[in-house]
Amino acid sequence: MSNQPNHYLPSFGKILEINQENTLIKSFVVSAPDSMQTAQVVPGQFFQLSALGYGEVPISISEIDYNKKTLLFCIANTGAITAKIHEMQPGDEIGIRGPYGNGFPIAALKGKNIVVVAGGIGLVPLRSIIHYSLMNQGYFNYMEVLFGAKSTADFIYREEIKQWRLKPDTTIKVTIDNPEKDWNGNVGFVTNFLQDKCPDHSEVLYNIDPSFKNTVVLVVGPPVMYKNVFKALEKIEFPDKQVFLSLENHMKCGIGKCGHCNCGEKYVCLDGPIFSWLEMKSLPKEY
Amino acid sequence: MVNWTKITDATRHYLKQVFQSDDLILSYTDSHTPGMMTPVVIRKAEDIDSIILNPICTQNLAVYLSEFFQNDIQTGKPVKGKWYITVKPCDVRSVIQMMADEQILKEHIELIVFDCDGTVTNKNLKELFKSEIRKVDFNDHQAKAETLLNEELTADLSGLYQVKCSDREICSIPAVNEFTFIGERERFEFSGTAKNTAIIQDTLTQEECFEKVSAELSKCIRCNACRNICPACFCSDRCVMDKPKLSVPYITKEITLDQIFQYHLIRFYHVAPNCTACGECERICPQGISLSIFYKYLHRMNKHLFGDESGSSDSDRQKLLSYRFGEDLV
């Protein structure tokens, strides 16, 4: 019992590089602590990052470089602790625990058509799976990324998106909520891509494969977006087992003890953060 | 002396006459916990018969008022009907103080004050019967109880009223607001006797006082119960204690003596101008801490230093307070 490791103690990684993604978001390349088994990290998992003296926050992994043993985190400056992390400089040490959570069911996604639906900073955890497809050419049959942001100022990963567009078997569609002056692209909510309201494409899912058999939808965004996505998918009778999303409940311990992320019989930190829509149906609407 | 059956019947009768749809009643009903009543919110006329009034109606119902109003502000739905609230004479002050603090709108509230000889807590009852009770009934000063083994016990309540019931000043109804009185007399007179405790600050030196207060407070587990039951603590979810912020790094959620002291001192100085000494914080403390050491002192100092008597006027702003209705940062 007590000769077990103390899971509450953080290890330390070094911040190697920091990039400003937009006014709110910075990305941090962090070298993984020696004790960490990076080979086991799965896209969709999260880590507990500490700014010691201020506190700890759960942050999804955006990219894992298995060779260099580095981790990429994209952190929005939304609270007191993330603000402190934003003040850190390359060379600083950052407290890190993890990886925690289940991650995307990578094995089950092999050979599938993947439709990634991201709302705003929801693209952060999904970047890990997009990156996975870049690193493992041919692992997925086809990938379509639908990214919606409030405005062009909220875009993240501009450079990466350009690169993703070059990749074969991958389509990227970007939309903003309201029209803007120098914007010629799509306007409207990202959920419109799933309905036939979208001006230049209709019904992305039908176009990929009208039987939906081999298609999986991965969606991350704010809680309201989930509601609209589910509504749209319900209309076209898309199978609920083939939809996965990530919950972002308040968390403290990351290991299923503190109780903050409890939602129904699930602990988001242990059983999640990735849930299928089917599982979500049995959960109370407390997310 | 109060005949509780008559009071209960008269209250129900009155409410049935005045109640209309959209109205709301705050009163007391049976809780199924022996020796305890529970507040009840009545929205339908047929539920009025569930109202029961007796000397274990200890809770101060004023605490619910600000919360309901805040709900209405948040949802943007204006209050439609009238709100009837049945209160003991001592609780009238809390409601009036909330009106003065612009936490509630007085035109929506009708006070129904019921006569009272003093109230007893379930802790008092336990002392009285020296046994766990299954059931208890009241008439006048008499309490008739049934023990767990169904033995019948009767006892006289008059010596066991809550400490606050010995303070005649708290019981007197300020003559500022219109209210309906349920009882046999118009002038309320306190007829019971209760144990009295002096304010310890009067008799002790500073060091002794600190020692005594520390001994009490070291029991605190910082559950926040005293804050959440307090009608004067209406910051609700915006309380500085809930979410320790970086801007106030000296507040943590630790349960150490200095943090406990800080919590109670901040809280009591916050509520000093509008605390009506209703004593709810002391009654409900799960750790049995005598919080009256603070509130009695502050209540008196407020009167002494500023000439303010909280709960005595529904329009005068207390001198220590200066915020406005609907203001974001209380």
Add this chain to the structure above:
Amino acid sequence: MDTNRIYKKDMVQVFSALKKLNISVIGQGFDEKQRLVFKKVSSFQELALDEITPLQPVKSFLFPPTEKVFSYAKQDEKYQITPETSPESSEKKVLFGLRPCDVHAIEYLKKFYDGHFPDQPILRYLENTIIIGIACEHPSNACFCTTMDISPISSTGADVFLTPTENFFVIEFLTEKGKSLQSAFSEVLKSSEATDVQWKQNIETETSKKLLEKIEINSIKGQINKAYDKPLWKKYSDVCVACGGCTFDCPTCTCFDMRDVMESKKTGYRYRAWDSCSFASFTLHASGHNPRNTKMDRLRQRIMHKYHYTVTNMQTWSCTGCGRCVRVCPVGINTRSILKDIKEALHE
């Protein structure tokens, strides 16, 4: 089962033997203000076993209300972490005279804090704790252990079990841990008589008479979530003041908060403190979104967690029917009534 007798007058020797073994004893007694509490006792006389259980649960000796997790110091841009282990956690202790409800609660804590990611600090406390259970003769008017399938004479989870009679206890050493205590008792153990098996049964009969009516909820075990959308919650959440008393005094509530304190520019520590699902801040996101925004959501969460979620996850109620939530509630919300209402709502 081997049973013995131990006379109450001989307990003096047991206590001094435990002292010699460096084992501290925690049991229910009165503090200096005559409040019934769990506390460290040095003699048998200090125990108040003929009272109901103290309102404050014994869990604060195993899972302290506040505890430092680690402290840190920064040196040459590098952090040094020192785990904080309180001396109490490795101190050998005996919980003397715990009622079956509280013994079950500790069983639950053990199960909960173990698992995939064991909570090492709390498990250390539990490892060094020996539980001496006692058959319950003095239930309160809020008790409902039988509703939660716990008998007032259940010895499950206890290392040693006592059955009280007027002059002596019938004592059973049940586990290896319990047997490690045998030496402290050995000098005063008397052999038991054939009739001693009767005592336990007598207590069960007598205590059952005192308990309030049992609510048959096994028929709805595993289905309580079906009451999620029923109107019954409003009645209780209307009057709940979200004081958190029920969770702080619950022997099976396990939630905690973790926060940092900076002591100087380079040093500080992380602590954890009890937290409660009744508080709005418990689930509040940094964005301002709150998954359980209303008092009703939070009250329902507490009930659902105790009576449904742990049934699904751990095949056990996380309630032992100790009645503390009922006793502490300042507005008279009665958990038994909620269970009754759930049952009615499901049978409609």
